[in-house]
Amino acid sequence: MRKVFQAELHQIGEGLIEISALVGEAITKASTAFAAADLQTAQEVIAADARIDFLQNDLDERAIDVLALQGPVASDLRMIVGSLRMSASLERMGDLARHIAQLTRLRFPNQVIPVSLTSTFAELARLDIVIAEKVTELLDSRDLELVGDIAAAKSQINKLHKSVFSTMAAPDWNETAATTVDVTLASRYFERFGDHGVSVARKVSYLVTGEWQPEDFLTV
Template sequence: MRKVFQAELHQIGEGLVEISSLVGEAISKATAAFASADLQQAQEVIAADARIDFLQNDLDERAIDVLALQGPVASDLRMIVGSLRMSASLERMGDLARHIAQLTRLRFPNTVIPTSLTGTFAELARLDILIAGKVTELLDTRDLALVADITGAKAEISKLHKSVFTTMAAPQWQETPATTVDVTLASRYFERFGDHGVSVARKVSYLVTGEWQPEDFLAG
């Protein structure tokens, strides 16, 4: 029975890595479509989100079955409960990638972002893609050195997110109300994607160490 239980735990871990890999693909394609107003690629991201949702539901059902049938305790219980919470964060990251693609589709054939903010959003995209890759690697290897990379990238995203609103509040901002709303939403999507990546990283850290660290500790 113990071997079966360990195999089930391993499958749950592999499931998280698979979902995270798909999230990484989604944010890479979504941000590329966003930058170039690529409608076909945006549609692909929107359609592919159903796969992430399905895998998350399947993983959660398996984790709940293990909880009900195996009665895990201590670190095993922590692993299963943590997996349920991490899968929810990963699913939300997939949703945010979809939202970015939906903005792209909404404004096609135009790009969402005005020229004055193109560089800022290119950097936000780069950092979100970096976080997605590091999260997948962290889930696969449990190498806690990656946590600092993820939280460091998120700190940079927060600065950029703030700078977007500084730009929009300046007298020089002459964009339409629709563009202002689009930029506000887009910046929030990029920023929240990073937040959920940090959330997953904190939970992996907890699984490995057994200690729940505050965000400012991890960021340091």
């Protein structure tokens, strides 16, 4: 019984890693599509999101089955409840990658953002990809040094996100309102993606250490 239980716990952990890897693929492709106004790649990201949703539901059902059949306690119980929460964050990250792809599709064949913001958004995308990859690695290795790396990347994202808003508020911003709307949404999508990544990292940290880090501890 105990052996079956450990195998089930292990499978839930593997399931999270699989979803996280798909989320990493989604944000990588969404960023490529976004940067290059690449409709084909955007469509692929949009289509692939259903798989992430499916895997999340499947993992949640398995987690609930384990709760029902094994009645886990202590750290095993926290691990399963933590998995339910992390799967929700990962699913949301998949949605945000899809939103970025949808913006790309909406404005195709044009770019979503003006040339003046290309490098800022390339950096936002790069940092989100770093976060997604490190989250996958963290779920696999539980190496808590990665938590600090993820928080540091998010801190850089916050600065870039603010700088986008400053750029739009400056007197020399001459873009159309439609572009302003798109830039606002795109910047927020990249920022939210990173935020959910931090949220997953905090949960892993909690499961490993048993201590809940206050939100500002990781986002300074």
